[in-house]
Amino acid sequence: MSSASNMTNGTPTEQSNGRRASIEAGTLPIPAITREHAGENPEHPNTIEVPATRSSVSEAASLMHHLSISPSQRNRRGSRNSLGASLPIPKIRNKRPGMPPVQASFELLSKQAQELAKETVKDAKNMAFAFDIDGVLVHGDRLIPEAKQALDILNGDNELGIKIPYIFLTNGSGKLEPARCKQLSEILGSPVDPKQFIQSHTPMSALAEYYNTVLVVGGEGFMCRDIAEAYGFKDVIVPNDIVAWNEAIAPYRIMGPWERYSARPRDFTKVNIEAILVFSDSRDYGTDYQIMMDLLRSKNGRMGTIAEDPVSERIPVYFSQGDLLCPTEFPYGPRMSQGTFRLGFEAMYKAITGVELERTIYGKPERATYTYADEVLSNWMEEIHAENVLPENVYMVGDNPQSDICGGNMYGWNTCLVKTGVHRGDENDKENPASMGVFENVLEAVRFCIKRELGKKFGLEWDAEKIMGKEGVNLDGAELSDLEKVKSQQSGKDCAIEIV
Numbered sequence: 001m002s003s004a005s006n007m008t009n010g011t012p013t014e015q016s017n018g019r020r021a022s023i024e025a026g027t028l029p030i031p032a033i034t035r036e037h038a039g040e041n042p043e044h045p046n047t048i049e050v051p052a053t054r055s056s057v058s059e060a061a062s063l064m065h066h067l068s069i070s071p072s073q074r075n076r077r078g079s080r081n082s083l084g085a086s087l088p089i090p091k092i093r094n095k096r097p098g099m100p101p102v103q104a105s106f107e108l109l110s111k112q113a114q115e116l117a118k119e120t121v122k123d124a125k126n127m128a129f130a131f132d133i134d135g136v137l138v139h140g141d142r143l144i145p146e147a148k149q150a151l152d153i154l155n156g157d158n159e160l161g162i163k164i165p166y167i168f169l170t171n172g173s174g175k176l177e178p179a180r181c182k183q184l185s186e187i188l189g190s191p192v193d194p195k196q197f198i199q200s201h202t203p204m205s206a207l208a209e210y211y212n213t214v215l216v217v218g219g220e221g222f223m224c225r226d227i228a229e230a231y232g233f234k235d236v237i238v239p240n241d242i243v244a245w246n247e248a249i250a251p252y253r254i255m256g257p258w259e260r261y262s263a264r265p266r267d268f269t270k271v272n273i274e275a276i277l278v279f280s281d282s283r284d285y286g287t288d289y290q291i292m293m294d295l296l297r298s299k300n301g302r303m304g305t306i307a308e309d310p311v312s313e314r315i316p317v318y319f320s321q322g323d324l325l326c327p328t329e330f331p332y333g334p335r336m337s338q339g340t341f342r343l344g345f346e347a348m349y350k351a352i353t354g355v356e357l358e359r360t361i362y363g364k365p366e367r368a369t370y371t372y373a374d375e376v377l378s379n380w381m382e383e384i385h386a387e388n389v390l391p392e393n394v395y396m397v398g399d400n401p402q403s404d405i406c407g408g409n410m411y412g413w414n415t416c417l418v419k420t421g422v423h424r425g426d427e428n429d430k431e432n433p434a435s436m437g438v439f440e441n442v443l444e445a446v447r448f449c450i451k452r453e454l455g456k457k458f459g460l461e462w463d464a465e466k467i468m469g470k471e472g473v474n475l476d477g478a479e480l481s482d483l484e485k486v487k488s489q490q491s492g493k494d495c496a497i498e499i500v
Helices: 012-024 105-115 118-125 145-155 177-188 203-209 223-231 239-245 257-262 285-296 338-353 367-385 401-411 442-454 464-468 483-490
Strands: 047-051 086-090 127-131 166-169 213-217 235-237 275-278 317-319 393-398 414-418
Touching (some): 047 203, 047 367, 086 203, 086 367, 118 127, 166 367, 203 223, 203 275, 213 239, 223 235, 239 257, 275 338, 285 338, 414 442
Parallel strands (some): 213 235, 213 275, 275 317, 393 414
Antiparallel strands (some): 047 086
């Protein structure tokens, strides 16, 4: 993978030549393209089509020994799989906030403090954080201890009581955003709003404007069907539906009573499946591989058929992210993730067909995910500060150099690498070095970045008594409760953010 230090900001011709040289060298092409290049398709007004930053061609060939089947010499067509090498993401329509809520005593105090430090407030609003979750804030369902204090600081436990904007940008998947936010809020002890949360398949909701009947792969039970239907897909099929229709399709799979009851079988020889969407990690590699292979070799996605031309008649396949490894509660190293499932399938597809698989990958480090993060950040700024602007100084805090750090560097963000997840050791990653360096944990990273933007003397703790002692502070008749209650309000324990 190309390192951030090799990026350029040259002319389009120079960028094109750089991409061509990168492809010829067998490395991942990472163009230095700006946000303005994201395009709008008049046929799909609710989406933005973002140019893909990685090749749509399978990576399996470079990782495999030569196979007995010779690769096809057919001239490769323009990719249908990637919609012309673009990744659609949804637009976020900002809504102006209504009447301001009744302010608690903490909010009144912090407002007065901010009036006395306008330049610092301006700098605080011009910075933001994007946090990976697994390996940075949590390990599975277990909180990384320093995460709570780091988020408290950003939620207002600082000398001005100001909220510093942050979003969550994870390659995790498998649940609807509100459900995942509710779960995460309980683990972190801090409110997480779906409006500030992006998981790997969140931008894939835009694909509902392009496809009606889709096969959705991965996740626990039928959760990913529910996700796809909530995103607006009209006809969602999961592998168990196909197995329930004809169990011989997966000879080593035994369906349980609940799986059979929950399935939606029909005659799939009469159904054209338009695309395959891998939303989350597979729970049954063998069955999922078999059904995906059958569909990709079929005539336009109809089970029981064999395409005359396996390339031109192949349906598109999308993966929500490409991470090979994911940190979990397992103490002896990260576990395999969706990226390994994809690589295995790419190798299998080429071994059987002799043709490289074209596919599209969302998630970090793909540029489309970061473009969508801009949309979310702007919307979140309006939510907390009533200002629909994008902070200039964004800090990506992650544990995976090949996704978090690579993507942040590519997009022009500042990057911080922590040692609590995939990355271990004190040295920066050589191929994708974090621009801000390596940190023990997320709290250390947040402290460093805030001091960098707001000055070393900026206090990272709210002191109500100190603020009340300043001349000119006026609560306009509001009663101040004890300091502990004030701090609990600002840290989110009494915060009136509703998780739906």
